[in-house]
Amino acid sequence: MDDPVLTRLTSIFREVFDDDDLVLKPELTANDVDGWDSLTHIRLILSVQKAFGVKFSSVEMSRLKNVGDLVALMKHKQAPGVVT
Numbered sequence: 001m002d003d004p005v006l007t008r009l010t011s012i013f014r015e016v017f018d019d020d021d022l023v024l025k026p027e028l029t030a031n032d033v034d035g036w037d038s039l040t041h042i043r044l045i046l047s048v049q050k051a052f053g054v055k056f057s058s059v060e061m062s063r064l065k066n067v068g069d070l071v072a073l074m075k076h077k078q079a080p081g082v083v084t
Helices: 004-019 036-053 057-061 069-075
Strands: none
Touching: 004 036, 004 069, 036 069, 057 069
16 A cells, blocks of 8 residues: 555554454445444544544535545645645
8 A cells, every 4th residue: 555544544444443454445335344333433533533633524524435535535634744
């Protein structure tokens, strides 16, 4: 993985879902991951916000359809010059 955002998100996903073999791909959705329910989704979003030091609006969260959307949102929210 040469995308630092995706690499960091992979670590977060693996921790939240307790699955060291979880591989993130842009097209990955909640339907593809065992145990990804509404409670786990909240834990995931809170973990991502904390790790990246960002906050998501309800509108931004409602637009997230897959991991690729989350990566794009994270890149948009990162301040220029900030290294993840």
